[in-house]
Amino acid sequence: MHFLVTGGAGFIGSHLCERLLRDGHNVTVLDDLSTGAYANVGHLEGNPSFRMVIDTVLNRERVEELVKPADAVFHLASAVGVKLVIEQPVKAIKTIMGGTEIVLDAAARFRKRFLVTSTSEVYGKGSKVPFSENDDTVQGATAIRRWAYAGAKAMDEFLALAHWHETRLPVICPRLFNTVGPRQTGRYGMVIPRFVNQALSGEPITVYGDGTQSRCFCHVHDVVDALVKLTECRDAFGRVVNIGNPEEITINALAERIKSLTGSASPIRHIPYDVAYEEGFEDMVRRVPDLTLAAKLIGFAPRLRLDDILNDVVGDRRNARTFNA
Ligand code: UDP
Numbered sequence: 001m002h003f004l005v006t007g008g009a010g011f012i013g014s015h016l017c018e019r020l021l022r023d024g025h026n027v028t029v030l031d032d033l034s035t036g037a038y039a040n041v042g043h044l045e046g047n048p049s050f051r052m053v054i055d056t057v058l059n060r061e062r063v064e065e066l067v068k069p070a071d072a073v074f075h076l077a078s079a080v081g082v083k084l085v086i087e088q089p090v091k092a093i094k095t096i097m098g099g100t101e102i103v104l105d106a107a108a109r110f111r112k113r114f115l116v117t118s119t120s121e122v123y124g125k126g127s128k129v130p131f132s133e134n135d136d137t138v139q140g141a142t143a144i145r146r147w148a149y150a151g152a153k154a155m156d157e158f159l160a161l162a163h164w165h166e167t168r169l170p171v172i173c174p175r176l177f178n179t180v181g182p183r184q185t186g187r188y189g190m191v192i193p194r195f196v197n198q199a200l201s202g203e204p205i206t207v208y209g210d211g212t213q214s215r216c217f218c219h220v221h222d223v224v225d226a227l228v229k230l231t232e233c234r235d236a237f238g239r240v241v242n243i244g245n246p247e248e249i250t251i252n253a254l255a256e257r258i259k260s261l262t263g264s265a266s267p268i269r270h271i272p273y274d275v276a277y278e279e280g281f282e283d284m285v286r287r288v289p290d291l292t293l294a295a296k297l298i299g300f301a302p303r304l305r306l307d308d309i310l311n312d313v314v315g316d317r318r319n320a321r322t323f324n325a
Helices: 011-022 038-044 060-067 082-087 089-110 146-167 191-201 220-231 251-262 292-298 306-324
Strands: 002-006 026-031 050-054 072-075 113-116 171-176 205-208 214-216 239-243 248-250 268-271
Touching: 002 011, 002 060, 011 026, 011 038, 011 220, 026 038, 026 060, 038 050, 060 089, 072 089, 072 220, 082 089, 082 146, 089 113, 089 146, 113 146, 113 220, 146 171, 171 220, 191 205, 191 251, 191 306, 205 251, 214 251, 220 239, 220 292, 239 292, 248 251, 251 268, 251 306
Parallel strands: 002 026, 002 072, 026 050, 072 113, 113 171, 171 239, 205 268
Antiparallel strands: 214 248
């Protein structure tokens, strides 16, 4: 098969491309390298089954030209990370909603299978544990920029599902819960690469808020496996599906674990949310996925545990530091 992967030079996208090529498919990447990096896919460029196009998903003509010959589209291009959405909200909202509209229009026009990666942010301020797909999303105030990410991604889901309802376009909307692994950069706020970088360089490990908030982290290899299987599962068409790992850890415990794993002398420093993000910032206290639907549809169960994730990220960051030195 021939897949178009938008955002294929990003952290998750590049792992997806490697997997699809390993499975014997042809892959075209469309990426503007805004948050992705050529280094993530440079090693694939000699492969005759791989093609890279550097352009934005907001370029409608380019998107149509690339969607037409593909059998299916993985739409991963998006603004990433809470930090980026707060710092560049206009660009973030336009990229998320405008990009999805354009790529979906093309998928609808040429009748292509379409997967868009959504996010557990969509659950917003909900406090249910665990979150399942049909739970209410609890919207935060529009004055708080963080919630723009949830709102824009929710609109992506609405639009994709609308295409399924109106014309049975085969769409799938996996909601990813904190995906982590090699190549993820801490530049856009992601906590694990940030803590690992801080620990390795001996800088303070910056825990935002009181650190009692928790997250569930899923290895990118488990996520990619789920994305591939979802596009092959007819019962997943027209559905939102949680993908993540139920193993939960507080951010305080995460900081301690990374400090001890790296043998770091870094102090752990608590920073108020207002200073770390913006005035009035609201965090999600817990975010645990209910994986019943993913298990039923594709037999999904994450194989890698938090220790595997941390070992991989520490190895990756150590390599990057040696390489950059
Ligand atoms: N966080 C932190 N220190 C950092 C970056 C993030 O304590 O340097 C916290 C953040 O406030 C949140 C959690 O770690 O409670 C996960 O943040 P991330 O941006 O990785 O993902 P989110 O779940 O917020 O989308």
